[in-house]
Amino acid sequence: MAEIFKEAIKLLATFDKEIYEIVFLSMIVSFSSTFISTIIAVPLGILLGNIEFPFKRVVVRILYTTMSLPPVIVGLVVFLILSRKGPLGYLDLNFTPSAMIIAQTILIIPIIMGIVYNRTKEDGRNIHNIGKTLGASYFQRGILTIKELRIPIFIAIVSGYGRAVSEVGAIMIVGGNIKGHTRVMTTSIAMLKNMGNYSMAIAIGIVLLTISFIVNGILYHFQGE
Amino acid sequence: MDIFIENLTKEYENKRVLDIDTLNINQGRIIGIVGSNGAGKSTLIKILGGLEQPDSGSISYNGEKDFDKIYRDITIVFQQPYLLVSNVYNNIAYPLKVRKYKNSDIKNRVNTIMKDMGIDYLAKQKARTLSGGERQKVALARAIIFNPSLLLLDEPTANIDPDSMNTMEDTIKKFNKTNGSTIIIVTHNPEQAKRLCDEIIVMDKGKIKRKITNADFNQYNFRESI
Ligand SMILES: Nc1ncnc2c1ncn2[C@@H]1O[C@H](COP(=O)(O)OP(=O)(O)O)[C@@H](O)[C@H]1O
Ligand SMILES: [Mg+2]
Numbered sequence: 001m002a003e004i005f006k007e008a009i010k011l012l013a014t015f016d017k018e019i020y021e022i023v024f025l026s027m028i029v030s031f032s033s034t035f036i037s038t039i040i041a042v043p044l045g046i047l048l049g050n051i052e053f054p055f056k057r058v059v060v061r062i063l064y065t066t067m068s069l070p071p072v073i074v075g076l077v078v079f080l081i082l083s084r085k086g087p088l089g090y091l092d093l094n095f096t097p098s099a100m101i102i103a104q105t106i107l108i109i110p111i112i113m114g115i116v117y118n119r120t121k122e123d124g125r126n127i128h129n130i131g132k133t134l135g136a137s138y139f140q141r142g143i144l145t146i147k148e149l150r151i152p153i154f155i156a157i158v159s160g161y162g163r164a165v166s167e168v169g170a171i172m173i174v175g176g177n178i179k180g181h182t183r184v185m186t187t188s189i190a191m192l193k194n195m196g197n198y199s200m201a202i203a204i205g206i207v208l209l210t211i212s213f214i215v216n217g218i219l220y221h222f223q224g225e
Numbered sequence: 226m227d228i229f230i231e232n233l234t235k236e237y238e239n240k241r242v243l244d245i246d247t248l249n250i251n252q253g254r255i256i257g258i259v260g261s262n263g264a265g266k267s268t269l270i271k272i273l274g275g276l277e278q279p280d281s282g283s284i285s286y287n288g289e290k291d292f293d294k295i296y297r298d299i300t301i302v303f304q305q306p307y308l309l310v311s312n313v314y315n316n317i318a319y320p321l322k323v324r325k326y327k328n329s330d331i332k333n334r335v336n337t338i339m340k341d342m343g344i345d346y347l348a349k350q351k352a353r354t355l356s357g358g359e360r361q362k363v364a365l366a367r368a369i370i371f372n373p374s375l376l377l378l379d380e381p382t383a384n385i386d387p388d389s390m391n392t393m394e395d396t397i398k399k400f401n402k403t404n405g406s407t408i409i410i411v412t413h414n415p416e417q418a419k420r421l422c423d424e425i426i427v428m429d430k431g432k433i434k435r436k437i438t439n440a441d442f443n444q445y446n447f448r449e450s451i
Contacts, residue, residue, distance in 0.1 A: 126307040129276050134320040135297045135371060148310055 007199030008206065019200065023207050026184040029097050029171070030164040033104035038157050040105075041112035045156070046145055048113070049120025050128065063117065066110035071103075075173030078103045082174065097182055099174040107170060108160035115156035119149055151222050162215040166208065226287055226298070226374035226407045227252045228273070233282035235268055235431075243268050243279070244431045255401055255408045257418035260428035266411045269428070270379045273409065274301040286375070300373045304380040306364035308352035313344065313363050316352050320371040338366045342396055358389025365393055369400045376400065378410040382417065394421060418442075 011019055048059070080086050082094045082102075093099045127148045131141035146153065168186035175182035177191055185208045192201035228250040235243035243265045250256055258266050271277040273284065275296040286295045300320075309316050314335055321331045339345040344362050347355065352363060361381055368376060378397070382390045398421065401408050412418050418425050419442045427435040437445050 123307075130307040130309075131323075132276065132296065133274055133299070133301045134323065134367065135300075136323045140323050144309075151310070 004199045004202060008203035011200060011203040012206065016200075016203070019203055019207075021180065022183050022185055022188050022204060025097065025182075026165060026186075026208075029100050029184060030104065030161055032101045033108060033164050034157060034161040036101070036105045037109045037112050037160055041109045041160075042116055042146075042153055042156070045113040045116025046120050046124065046142075046149070048117045049124045050145075060117070063110055063114050067114045069107060069110065071107060071167050071169035072173065074107050075103050075170030078106065078170070079174050094174060095176040095178060095182060097175070100171040100182060100184070103170040103174045104164045104167065107167060108164050111163055112156040112160040115159060116149070116153055119152035120145070123148065155219060155222055158215055158218050162212065162219075165211055165215075227285075228375070228407065229285040231283050231285075233269075233272070233279050233284065235265075235272060235277070235279050242431050243272070245269070245282070245433055248426070248433060250407060250409070252407055253401065253405045254423045255397070255410065255421050257422035257425040258409060258411045258428060259413070259415070259418060259425060260434070264428040265431040266428055267379055268431075270301060270377045270409070270411060273375070274299050274377050276301070298373055299375040299377065300368045300371075301377040301379065302361070302364045302368045302381045304383050306360060308355070308360060308363060311352060312349050313339075313352055313355070314348040316363055317367045317370055320367060324371060334370060338370055341399075342366055342392055358385040361385050362389055362392060362396075365396055369396070369404075372404050372406070374404075374406050376406055376408045378408065380411050380413065383413060390417075397421060 127145050131144045172187050177187035189201045230248040233245040317335045318331050425437045
């Protein structure tokens with residue numbers, strides 16, 4: 001056991017090229033999906049928190065349910081849509097990082113949107129009202145809302161990223177864990193474990209854990225505000 | 226600002242919470258609104274400030290037709306004011322920022338008002354960490370910084386310390402004198418109403434039950450209606 005750990009540390013310390021490629025791709029894919037999700041989910045979450053419409057409760061219920069979608073299901077659906085006979089098959093995206101970004105984006109949009117919605121629901125009206133009574137235009141009130149909710153929005157984004165980077169089921173299906181192409185931290189840990197290559201699995205695991213610690217540290221720090 | 230209310234009604238869930246035939250408030254007056262919980266005081270304030278729409282009736286503000294312009298000239302201070310997630314200075318400066326004042330003007334005005342109200346030592350403090358009395362003073366400073374023509378106050382001094390209350394009352398009176406703005410204040414405190422107001426309106430179940438002018442304050446038994 002100690003040997004395996006030593007080996008793992010050595011791999012990290014010597015900047016083993018394969019490991020850092022895997023870590024790098026993981027970061028790129030998860031940053032991309034978090035970025036795209038943020039652009040879509042933050043405005044939608046704010047909007048949902050501020051407007052009333054028929055069947056809103058149903059929409060909210062669906063949103064909360066989709067916050068914990070099973071990743072393998074999302075992976076499977078994205079895979080089928082992108083497969084040669086699927087509606088978006090002509091894009092030929094399966095087994096590429098793009099497909100992984102799409103799958104992760106679908107997974108974390110509800111997470112970011114749900115958290116943002118929840119806080120907007122509580123404070124959105126107050127913010128809107130105070131903006132109006134202090135003379136802010138409609139546009140200025142929108143800006144004010146984003147500014148006032150910046151901490152929960154940040155928490156939502158970090159949560160989304162944390163989910164994206166640690167997720168394995170969906171990207172395994174759509175990415176295929178192809179070496180040097182779609183292999184990321186979680187999929188390679190799963191594979192390395194099967195191959196019995198524990199030291200490399202642990203080396204990557206340490207990196208993943210470090211990222212999780214940072215993400216949770218950030219969340220913990222801001223949760224109290 | 227002259228205000229003229231006619232046949233104003235508002236219902237929540239089929240319950241009529243506001244029903245005012247006519248109410249005239251002249252420019253520069255300080256009007257008190259008293260009445261028991263649920264009388265419709267806050268609803269009236271929100272409608273006057275443009276945060277709620279009446280179901281029927283009309284309100285004329287100086288006969289002006291451009292309501293966006295009117296609402297930018299009116300402000301409300303609530304019992305539980307929402308303070309921005311920022312420091313005290315930025316809270317008070319906000320109405321001037323949205324009106325695109327020059328930074329140097331903003332600085333001058335904010336510093337002056339903070340000094341006047343004795344809250345300049347709070348400038349850099351996070352607004353969310355203030356005590357109750359401090360919060361209300363900041364909310365009042367933020368409300369009057371842009372010289373609104375109509376200042377609406379919904380129980381602004383409920384549950385705050387006497388010193389803060391004195392500062393608030395002095396500030397309100399001074400603002401009324403120097404700007405000639407109309408002020409409407411909801412209060413549960415008859416002594417406060419007597420100290421501040423030219424006229425008091427007693428509300429009950431959404432209706433105006435009585436109007437009392439300053440001269441008659443002492444004859445009237447407020448306890449009955451509050
Ligand atoms: N958003 C709302 N939805 C339903 N009922 C409301 C709402 N706001 C106020 N009410 C009701 O309207 C009545 C008047 O409320 P309010 O104007 O706040 O009274 P006051 O400020 O005089 O205590 C109360 O019965 C209250 O329950
Ligand atoms: Mg009230």
